[in-house]
Amino acid sequence: MAVPTLHVVATPIGNLSDLTPRALETLRTVDAICAEDTRRTGQLLSHFGLSTPLLALHEHNEEAIAARIVTRLQQGQSLALVCDAGTPLVSDPGYRLVRAARAAGIRVSPVPGACAAIAALSVAGLPSDRFVFEGFLPARPSARREHLRTLVSEPRTLVFYESSHRIAESLADLVAVFGAQRPAAIARELTKLFETVLDGQLAALLAQVEADENQRKGEFVVMVQGATADADARLAEGRRVHALLKDHLPPSTAARLAAEITGAPRKALYGG
Incomplete structure (x- = not known):
């Protein structure tokens, strides 16, 4: 009997041919797919002729429903986690679910692929x-x-x-x-x-x-x-000069002069 697993599945970032055979098979065989945007993932599934059920999991509901998803895993189901495009959890929701699944002793397995x-x-x-x-x-x-x-x-x-x-x-x-x-x-x-x-x-x-x-x-x-080391040196010197000037000049003027003298970026000095 297959071990219940949360599969973290990377999907294409543009070209649909970048969906790997393993990802396609995973999305076809899991009991359900946790998707950031069910409409967008639904279009992906439709393109490949898949009809796997979808569950909405996004930044606004992840914490609230993670426990319910873990319960389904504990009951023997295998699920997939996808984001709108690319690899889940990379500037996308999902880490709370992964953390909850791992804490419950559920197997979490990556299905790697595209990452922008x-x-x-x-x-x-x-x-x-x-x-x-x-x-x-x-x-x-x-x-x-x-x-x-x-x-x-x-x-x-x-x-x-x-x-x-x-x-x-x-x-x-x-x-x-x-x-x-x-x-x-x-x-x-x-x-x-x-x-x-x-x-x-x-x-x-x-x-x-x-x-x-x-x-x-x-x-x-x-x-x-x-x-680079040169850039670091310029910035350090700029900050040194700016520290000397800012007590005697308006902040923006001190930053501008320190930047002109040392070559350090002005906005890195102003407010730095």
């Missing part, structure tokens, strides 16, 4: 031996800039998700905080018809996105190369 962050990193041409996944940046500009300032000295490649209606604003903040010359890459609509991957310095990428409306459409993965 990893797919983007593989084609970016940026250092990928060490990287940090940051998910979506805060929506509010002030909170976004404050968060970016905490990352300006991070030596590992940074990976962000971003939406079409904030991509230009987020890139502008990256330029301001990380500096115009920091190497970066933008992957848009990966595996889909209008897939593009742009690379270059942050300021140049911002200019490309602002100049081409099509480059502001779709789903984005933004990757920024980590700080």
Whole structure:
């Protein structure tokens, strides 16, 4: 008899041919599928001729229904967990259910496949031996800039998700905080018809996105190369100079002058 299992199943991020044979068989044979958006997952199942029952599990109800799903597993059922696209739990709900299932002694098994962050990193041409996944940046500009300032000295490649209606604003903040010359890459609509991957310095990428409306459409993965020793040195010197100036000048003026003197990103100093 098969062991009751919660299968964490990766689904395509665009190209439906990326659904693996193992994932397809899992989705066909489980008792039910826990889906972030049952309508979207229903379309995927319909494309492959599957009729497996769907359960809605999203950020608003996950905590409330996780116990009921675990009960079904304990009663001998096997279930699948999927998100709208890609690998579940990567900037998507699901960890509470996985944690509850594991705490109950239920077998949890990954069915690997597409992941936008990893797919983007593989084609970016940026250092990928060490990287940090940051998910979506805060929506509010002030909170976004404050968060970016905490990352300006991070030596590992940074990976962000971003939406079409904030991509230009987020890139502008990256330029301001990380500096115009920091190497970066933008992957848009990966595996889909209008897939593009742009690379270059942050300021140049911002200019490309602002100049081409099509480059502001779709789903984005933004990757920024980590700080080098030189960048760290500039930032440290900028903060030293800024600390000397801010007691005698308005904060914005002190940050601007410290940035001009040292080459450190101004917004990394202002409020830092």
